[in-house]
Amino acid sequence: MGVKKIFSGVQPTGNLHLGNYIGAIKNFVDLQNQNNECIFCVVDLHAVTVKQDPKILKQNVRETAATFLACGIDPKKSIIFNQSSVSAHSEVSWLLSCVARMGWLNRMTQFKEKAGKDKEKASVGLYIYPVLMAADILLYDATHVPVGEDQKQHLELARDISKKFNTDFNAPDFFKIPEPLIQKNFARIMSLKDGNKKMSKSDPSELSRINLTDSDLEIINKIKKAKTDTGSFPTSVNNLKSRPEIENLIGIYLSLSGNKIDHLFSEFKDKNFSFFKEKLSDIIVKKISPISKEIKRLNQDPSYIDQVLEDGSQKAYELSSRKIKDIKKKFGF
Ligand code: AQP
Secondary structure (H helix, E strand, O other): OOOOEEEEEEOOOOOOEHHHHHHHHHHHHHHHHOOOEEEEEEOHHHHOOOOOOHHHHHHHHHHHHHHHHHHOOOOOOOEEEEHHHOOHHHHHHHHHHOOOOHHHHHOOHHHHHHHOOOHHHOOHHHHHHHHHHHHHHHOOOOOEEEOOHHHHHHHHHHHHHHHHHHHHOOOOOOOOOOEEEOOOOOOOOEOOOOOOOEOOOOOOOHHHOOEOOOOHHHHHHHHHHOOOOOOOOOOOHHHHOOOHHHHHHHHHHHHHHOOOHHHHHHHOOOOOHHHHHHHHHHHHHHHHHHHHHHHHHHHOOHHHHHHHHHHHHHHHHHHHHHHHHHHHHHHOO
């Protein structure tokens, strides 16, 4: 298999959580360590599609970059930068918004979920968010995009925009058609309080998520309080039907342990949920504790983080400058 060109982004909208780790960042690290060409972006332009406090946003950009580093992204191997420092993202987003069709955007379910009932009051930015995401990806000729399952639809839109541009400008292969890289199993980690809701930074309940900065004790307490049900521990996949909370906890266990589901059923046969939760806490603590400590250490060194972002921005600027020149030429500018 040849070298893949990887691009992915994470919004600096607060503490990153176990869902971001399992759904996205864990894969970033694996892809980097398989010697692919990787670009990981702190997507602050995406964050401002909903109102942000400027001072907190600045802090969140640093913390997101610190989380990338703490999870194992190495700035010597991968480009790490923040989106707003490379103006080509906004410029290409405008150009691609003239290629994308209203009908395509009208189908985006994340806009419907995030805008809620009062979509007239949502920002225009939130509506065209997927076009900016397409610009991020296409600008670097990314061939593969590791994302959580919730971003699959946006990636399909990026593919549609790429194909339409290539057809409209009679330029086959000008933009790559990016492939999503989504985990096959348990690609969407759910809230610890409601197995039908995605684990999310913006959930008002702290008990709904494991933050990557949580202490061991916080992790243990949150797992203890995680919702289960009155049924007994499942013994087969059939027992997981209509039990979203149980399925989610098992998904977290399998994702972090690398164990197979059949092995899990025999390991916990005849055991109760509190026993399973103890083992689950152990696994999460083992994985998250070193990350949490490293984030806290890096947060004490903001000038190092700023330097990593600046170096990454310079590299991203050089790559994107070449592509944007060619894109503008196609439009006749
Ligand atoms: N619960 C999740 N399970 C699996 N993957 C997830 N991702 C996010 N939540 C889950 C993946 O993490 C990457 C970065 O996401 P993001 O922070 O840029 O945006 P988001 O999906 O909007 O994340 P949140 O936590 O839900 O933020 P808020 O609350 O601010 O909206 C993406 O690849 C995403 O798929």
